[in-house]
Amino acid sequence: MITSTKLRLHNEDWHWHLKNAIRDINNLGQKLNISLESFKSDFPLLVPLPYLNRIKKGDLKDPLLLQVLPKSEENSSQEGFYLDPLQEQTQTDSPEGLIQKYSGRALIIAAGACGINCRYCFRRHFPYHKNKLSSTKWEELIDYIKSDSSLKEVILSGGDPLLLSDQFLYKLVVKLNGINHLTTIRIHTRLPIVIPNRICPDLIEWKNKCEKNLVFVFHINHPNEIDDQLVSYLSKLKSNNTTLLNQSVLLKNINNDPNILSALSEKLFSAGVLPYYLHLLDPVKGSAHFFVPLREAKQLIEKIKAVLPGYLVPKLARETAGKKSKDIMYY
Ligand code: SF4
Numbered sequence: 001m002i003t004s005t006k007l008r009l010h011n012e013d014w015h016w017h018l019k020n021a022i023r024d025i026n027n028l029g030q031k032l033n034i035s036l037e038s039f040k041s042d043f044p045l046l047v048p049l050p051y052l053n054r055i056k057k058g059d060l061k062d063p064l065l066l067q068v069l070p071k072s073e074e075n076s077s078q079e080g081f082y083l084d085p086l087q088e089q090t091q092t093d094s095p096e097g098l099i100q101k102y103s104g105r106a107l108i109i110a111a112g113a114c115g116i117n118c119r120y121c122f123r124r125h126f127p128y129h130k131n132k133l134s135s136t137k138w139e140e141l142i143d144y145i146k147s148d149s150s151l152k153e154v155i156l157s158g159g160d161p162l163l164l165s166d167q168f169l170y171k172l173v174v175k176l177n178g179i180n181h182l183t184t185i186r187i188h189t190r191l192p193i194v195i196p197n198r199i200c201p202d203l204i205e206w207k208n209k210c211e212k213n214l215v216f217v218f219h220i221n222h223p224n225e226i227d228d229q230l231v232s233y234l235s236k237l238k239s240n241n242t243t244l245l246n247q248s249v250l251l252k253n254i255n256n257d258p259n260i261l262s263a264l265s266e267k268l269f270s271a272g273v274l275p276y277y278l279h280l281l282d283p284v285k286g287s288a289h290f291f292v293p294l295r296e297a298k299q300l301i302e303k304i305k306a307v308l309p310g311y312l313v314p315k316l317a318r319e320t321a322g323k324k325s326k327d328i329m330y331y
Contacts, residue, residue, distance in 0.1 A: 011049075014191075014198040018115060018163075021048040025070065032065070033058045041070050043124045043286065046117040051194040054224055063222045063254045067118050074119065074286040083125040085282040095140055097133045104152045106145060109133075111159035115191040115198070120249060120290045122282035123159075142175050145182070153184040162191040166202035170209060177211045185212045190219040196233040204236060214242045218273060221248045221255050223263040231271045238272055245276040248314065250297055251290045258303035265304070265312040275314040277326075282319060294318075 010016055022028045023045055029036035031052060047068045055064045099107045112132055117124075133141070145151055154176060164172075176185055192198040207214060216237060220226060237244060246268050248255065255261055265275045278301070281291050301316050317326045 012197060014195045014200060017048045017050060017195045017197070021046055021115070022052060028052075028069075031057075034060055036069070037072060039070065039072050039075065041074055041286075043070075043074075043117060043119070043121070045070055046114070048115055048195050050196060050229070051116060051225075054227060061253070062224075063260075064224055066254050067120070067221065067251070068116060070119060071289065073289040076288075078285060078288040081283045081285045081288050083285050085122055085284045095137075095144055097137055098141055098144065104150060105155055106148075106151050106153075107155040107157050108141060108161075109158060110156040110161035111163040113163060114158065114160040115163065116194040118190075120251060120281060120284070120287040122284045124284055124286060138172075142179075145176075146179050149181045151181060153186055154182060155186045155188065157188045160189050160191045161187055162189045162198055162203070166200070166206055169203070170206035173206050173210045177209070183213055184215060185210060186215040186217060188217045188219070192233060193218055193220055193225055193230065196230045199233040199236050207237065207242065208239070210241065212241070216242070216244050217276065218244065218246045219248070220246050220264070220268065220273075221251060222260065223267045226264075226267045226271055234271050234273065244273040246273045246314075247277040247279060248275070249279045249281060249290075250292045250300070250316075251281065252292050254290070256292045256296065256300060258300055258307075261300060261314075262304050262307055262312075265308055265314065269312055275312055277317045278314040280316070280318040 011020075022031065025036050025038045025045055028045065028047060032055060034057075045068065051064065051068075056062045059065070097109050099109065101107065109126075110133070114121075145154060161169075173185070176182055234244065248261075248264065250256060255264065261278070268275050278297070280294065280297055281287060283291075297316055301313065305313050315328050317328055319326050
């Protein structure tokens with residue numbers, strides 16, 4: 001069982017990358033040889049170095065840079081964009097920390113932060129501090145899941161659940177293994193994409209201990225996010241009970257291009273990951289400059305359908321506040 005905590009961090013340790021991520025706009029500009037505008041935002045800059053290394057220096061239009069770069073457009077007036085676009089903050093009482101949007105599934109807001117701050121994040125205004133789970137709260141959640149035999153799947157979301165320690169995740173997996181009516185544990189994460197060595201030996205240890213179906217749903221938006229290092233780390237996750245899926249967000253000037261979306265699907269498949277959803281942007285305040293209209297999104301799917309096999313075409317999906325399932329807009 002996982003017992004040790006490394007005392008001295010080095011750059012082969014994912015904690016080191018978290019600690020040394022870029023948090024200052026001038027520092028980001030220096031690293032990329034560009035001058036960047038600075039403005040006030042309550043959603044801070046956060047860019048880990050392995051992700052930064054995939055950004056082209058001197059290119060203000062780099063699609064990876066655009067995902068993390070705070071821009072003054074975030075502060076402009078945005079009709080139809082809300083602080084809580086999916087009205088999740090009114091659903092977190094059953095019990096605290098758990099969101100039950102869909103029948104048979106329970107989503108736990110397992111962590112209150114991420115390894116990167118994506119400017120279009122639909123939870124960029126989510127009050128994580130009010131939903132922080134103490135060990136007592138975790139026990140209450142486990143008891144709740146045990147008591148509801150209609151639950152088949154537990155979804156760990158966040159923030160990023162892989163920010164939890166491997167010691168904690170090991171214990172959690174052991175507890176969930178003991179709940180007979182659960183069949184599946186799903187983990188929504190972007191952390192291994194931005195810091196690939198998050199897929200460390202301690203993670204593999206609890207992953208191998210899991211007796212349920214295990215599904216990792218990654219968040220990758222652009223083919224440039226997938227490099228050889230990431231492919232090599234992802235290969236460590238492959239095993240009989242583990243499925244690797246990806247969901248992307250459709251983002252203006254980043255991936256709203258059929259060639260980019262096709263290349264993304266092909267690279268994902270080569271890395272052992274199936275494209276799953278292409279999400280329309282959730283209308284969160286501060287993200288209007290990323291918005292791609294539904295009509296354009298459907299045209300894009302039509303174009304990639306013409307060149308890709310069906311299993312590489314993601315479902316175009318949209319979440320609507322209060323609905324019991326996602327709207328699948330187009331296959
Ligand atoms: S990784 Fe996901 S939850 Fe975290 S900031 Fe990005 S979009 Fe939001």
